[in-house]
Amino acid sequence: MATELISKKTRQEFREWLVGRVLRKIEDLFNNHDVKHVNLPPEQLPSGDRRSLVECYYASIDWTNPADVRKILDVYEDILLDIHQENDKKKDSFIALLKRDGYAYDESRIVSTSFRGDLIQAIRSTSLDLKHLNVYIDRINTSVNTVYPPYTYCTLGEKSCPE
DSSP: OOOOSSOHHHHHHHHHHHTTSOHHHHHHHHHTTTOOOOOOOGGGSOSSHHHHHHHHHHTTOOTTOHHHHHHHHHHHHHHHHHOOGGGHHHHHHHHHHHHHTTEEEETTEEEESSOOHHHHHHHHTSSSOHHHHHHHHHHHHHHHHHHSOTTOOOOTTOTTSOO
């Protein structure tokens, strides 16, 4: 089974932030990034119009597909940009959740710190055994992040690269 690229906890926290927004703003955030709205049966919806609206957008996302997840990360970027300074604690909380999920917030962009989604998507379209391949990808990521923390990678020939 493929791993979800954004945890339920992170999704729930962003959803709860959106509960304090007007419905039109929530719709705009998702529509601006081509996230589709799916009509869900009432028994699958949480209480409240805003929570339900967010869940209807979330329902269109395959949380294991990097292309789908990128749409949501774009929505989250907009939310982080909109959080005013008086809510720095909340913004820091969101950034910490994203970090736990394998992302960094760098220059107003959310970027993966563990793998390149476009490469994973390309691999998915082949006939490779993904379950077996994911074991090796996890080992590589662990090894790379242990030896060289994120954002310390060098190109060949740089004097600052470790030997």
